[in-house]
Amino acid sequence: MRLNAAQQEAVDCIDGPCLVLAGAGSGKTRVIIAKITSLIRDHGFLPRTICAITFTNKAANEMKSRLRADLGEEVAKEIWISTFHSLGQSILRAEHARLGMGRDFTLYTDHEVHNVLRDIIREHFPQYAEKEGEQGAIQSALAAIARWKGALVAPPDVAPRDLNSMIYERYDSYLKSCQAVDFEDLISLSTALLRDHEDLAQKWGRAFEYVLVDEYQDTNETQYQLLRQLTSVHQRFTVVGDDDQSIYSWRGARPENINSLAGDYPGLHVVKLEQNYRSTRRILNCANTLISHNPHLFEKRLFSELPEGERIELVACDDEQAEAAFVAADIQRLTFEGGLRHSDIAVLYRGNYQATPLESAFKMAQIPYVVSNGDSIFDHPEVKDILCWCRLIANPKDDQALLRVINIPNRRIGADTIKALRLCATLNGNSIYETLLDPRTESSLSPAQMKALSGFIVTLSTLRGFLLARKDATLVDSLVHHLDYERYIKANSSTAKSAEFKLRLVSDVMAMIGRQVAGKRGEAKVPFATAVSRLLLRETLERREDGTGGNVVQLMTLHASKGLEFPRVYLIGLEDGVLPNRNTMEDAYQGLEEERRLAYVGITRARASLCLSYCTTKKIRGQVQPLMPSVFLTELPEGDLQRINPRRTRQLASIRGLDDVLAMLRE
């Protein structure tokens, strides 16, 4: 498809910094792809000097496959396409020595970070937990630490010494003793590294002659700093963003980074994309009217030359079961009679928990569906166990992994033994692994305990010797085999069938690691530790069925829907307290604005047809409670809405309208 004037302008601006303000559906992905293609074909950039950064793996994969289609496998695989986090991980793995870390450091997930902080507070600051409640203390420490890391302040440099700063210090040294980093470290340590080492700043600044950032409004402080450093040598980059779609401020995103650019780069070229190619004029009008209730950083007016389209449907249901049943019945109507494919449809909602009633209604109606970001293969305890074994093999200092698997399979190592071990470890500031090997430890434990522990040490060192020597996919089989994991799972499963299921999950995950280590699929061979932390970053999830693949309805949160589009969209749960979510209202009106943007993102996912629904009652904590419709419904243009009675089956007439619109969209 041809580019319009503004899109072409954005593609052609290559000599300096370029900011593209891209409204929803204005073809920003097309611009990014066209620009990368043009950089390579028309301007002689080498593919490996181009770096494109996205926020989700989903977006990165999408970009990869589109570039593969345009440029071919050979060229496309050379381009650096990654999320900020995985780029940070690459930098840290390459430069680990400067940080005084081994190459095989571990990535701690939020869950582990939470547990670490909980243990620190329990052990060293019990009065803190008593005063604020344990959860409150953890939350407060977590927020403070995130703030310091975001501002690149190391524990010794924290100015007013308070409780949180002491926790920060303990936390930091604990992570170091485990040779572990957290998600935020992937970026903040990379940034600090380039800040403190001029040669590295030069090296990485030269590596990328052109940098592109998608969803720029979602960058936080450190990500912006990293971008500045990566582009410091050539000063050539394009960032694409839309402040109306900023929905991650809760994790530190600063849409103001859009404004900072103009100050930091006086030569900044700004391009606005205001023509929407995605949605009917009615859908766009709804979206525009809703978002006009928010203040704006940049004035922009989205317009569309597409047909007016059908009115937006508005459905009031009795409760969430009725709502789910309505959506299911409506989808059946549209697919049986309306000729819509299941994959043309998405159901969007605020929280993951809202998927449950939909799932049961869809199962009942035999509607094929996928829940994205729903329960992942990595959430199964058996998979977590085996992954912790992998982490431990790569990095034995990884205390959190060690504590999880020290008694898996059963080795008769119990709570008392672990308690004694941890005491020794904290006393010497060592990891538990080091403590196990320390001769001084023996005096603190009984002979029986020592015997059980030495069994564990032998197993671990055998596995390390065995696995780290291998560079092929068989290593994963040998892990399961050596642990006698099959027997362990069978012993802990109620039925043979569930044991089989669990083993299947485990071997799937191990196959993912095996593929990377062996360098299958034309990808580069990857060290064991990297392969494992890619799983923790969820980088290697099996590719989603795209279009042709699974013909299924997609269920997802509004956050997960960003960047996607569907002919028919259901946006459910438009109740006061749900969307806008009650818990976000604390930070005054800021919260409401972000919730409104969330609704805006949902509405603008729809191409031809949109259905909004809400419930008048819902079961909350077991109690049925009445609910008010969302304020956002009152902010939509009345004339573009059409109330639907969920109890009455509808006529084909309304489907024909949809058909026409779809046909015009396909032109």
Place this chain on the structure above:
DNA sequence: CAATATCTCCTTTTT
């Protein structure tokens, strides 16, 4: 030390 019963927190979004 392991298996079962009871309690407590939380249900916002994700790399």
Place this chain on the structure above:
DNA sequence: GGAGATATTG
């Protein structure tokens, strides 16, 4: 109304 952590038994 559910998961996960802790207390209580065998």
